[in-house]
Amino acid sequence: MLTTPPLSLYVHLPWCVRKCPYCDFNSHEAKGALPFAAYVDALVADLDFDLPLAWGRTVHTVFFGGGTPSLFPPESIDAFLQAASARLRFAPNLEITLETNPGTAEHGRFDRYRAAGVNRLSFGIQSFDDGCLRRLGRIHDSVQAENAVKLAQDAGFDNFNLDLMYALPGQTLAMAGHDIERALALQPTHISHYQLTLEPNTLFAAKPPAGIPDDDASWDIQEHCQGMLAEAGFAQYEVSAYARTDRQCAHNLNYWHFGDYLGIGAGAHGKLTLGSEQAILRRWKVKHPAAYLASAGTAAAIGGDERIEPTRRPFDYMLNALRLVDGFSLAEFEARTGLATAAIDTELHTALARDWVTRDHGRVVPTELGRRFTNDVIGLFLPD
Numbered sequence: 001m002l003t004t005p006p007l008s009l010y011v012h013l014p015w016c017v018r019k020c021p022y023c024d025f026n027s028h029e030a031k032g033a034l035p036f037a038a039y040v041d042a043l044v045a046d047l048d049f050d051l052p053l054a055w056g057r058t059v060h061t062v063f064f065g066g067g068t069p070s071l072f073p074p075e076s077i078d079a080f081l082q083a084a085s086a087r088l089r090f091a092p093n094l095e096i097t098l099e100t101n102p103g104t105a106e107h108g109r110f111d112r113y114r115a116a117g118v119n120r121l122s123f124g125i126q127s128f129d130d131g132c133l134r135r136l137g138r139i140h141d142s143v144q145a146e147n148a149v150k151l152a153q154d155a156g157f158d159n160f161n162l163d164l165m166y167a168l169p170g171q172t173l174a175m176a177g178h179d180i181e182r183a184l185a186l187q188p189t190h191i192s193h194y195q196l197t198l199e200p201n202t203l204f205a206a207k208p209p210a211g212i213p214d215d216d217a218s219w220d221i222q223e224h225c226q227g228m229l230a231e232a233g234f235a236q237y238e239v240s241a242y243a244r245t246d247r248q249c250a251h252n253l254n255y256w257h258f259g260d261y262l263g264i265g266a267g268a269h270g271k272l273t274l275g276s277e278q279a280i281l282r283r284w285k286v287k288h289p290a291a292y293l294a295s296a297g298t299a300a301a302i303g304g305d306e307r308i309e310p311t312r313r314p315f316d317y318m319l320n321a322l323r324l325v326d327g328f329s330l331a332e333f334e335a336r337t338g339l340a341t342a343a344i345d346t347e348l349h350t351a352l353a354r355d356w357v358t359r360d361h362g363r364v365v366p367t368e369l370g371r372r373f374t375n376d377v378i379g380l381f382l383p384d
């Protein structure tokens, strides 16, 4: 029996100062002045269109992602949040995160983001090594990164994430460790540590940079950094996520627990459980900002709708839950997919036999081996 999980709200803001050569997100180089007010109107119209999918439900987290949300002035973020809170019930202690590119940080802005209701920031730092930052095509250097974080701290933000990438071109184990040290010195509550991947249709995929560490060297970097983070009190709770106690990202945790989310904005994806129909709906919006601006709030803004059929649900669930260090409970699997555990008996048996997971008291937890080969473990659950 499908039960209705917690609901999050994802808001996509699709512009960046410059497109990074490794990035396959729906982000577009800003050419000239951005249509902030028109985009906020489009977001609100888009939300109105999706509202019937979420009547009466409470929103537990909001996440402004991109792109570079920090290109938007605080007044735009404020206007959207006011409109959203008039339409949806916001939970008390709602987590509201805004992704921030250090190259866009300005004095005075962070106070206003806070006043608008943002209570968590996520900085796209990537590295503190200026050579690495240049090779990644970033618009900021390490000093700007540190200054941006300090500006936010001065404005009272004490809950923030730093995004770092590793296995960068020319990066040694010592360099990666140094990035962790500099990140820790800024006293974040959360660190996301992503292995650089060569995504199709990016400049890096077309022309891979020299000196990318191989799989073994990348694994060594990951283990080394994980150890440093653990020693500093940052427990790993997901493949790429580390946090101090009680500072895990509630928004991302909801994704990983196969919760529901409204996806508002150009190219945004949503997932909604429709209890009365015992169905799970995915809906995504048209990707290009111009097309989105022209159609938001009408059916033409819907890039696609798809029901996740029962045969596909185990794979979609595992794609998320097996990323978690603590794994998942079979009771949650049943509630979120509407399937009995028997539906995955064969696959679980194989994963156990290969020492990829353990199963105890109704919980399935990836082993260290399983964590190293997450994609293979998830692959077991692909529908025939």
Ligand SMILES: C[S@@+](CC[C@H](N)C(=O)[O-])C[C@H]1O[C@@H](n2cnc3c(N)ncnc32)[C@H](O)[C@@H]1O
Pocket: 022, 023, 024, 025, 065, 066, 067, 068, 099, 100, 101, 102, 123, 124, 125, 126, 163, 164, 165, 194, 195, 196, 197, 198, 199
């Ligand atoms: C949407 S971006 C966040 C914020 C902002 N756009 C920025 O880059 O400063 C999310 C994060 O994903 C990570 N990321 C993006 N592309 C990646 C790739 N190809 N491999 C690994 N991590 C990647 C980066 O750490 C980035 O900060």
Ligand code: SF4
Pocket: 015, 016, 018, 019, 020, 023, 024, 025, 027, 066, 067, 068, 101, 124
């Ligand atoms: S700033 Fe972030 S979203 Fe924009 S292109 Fe770079 S990595 Fe992608």
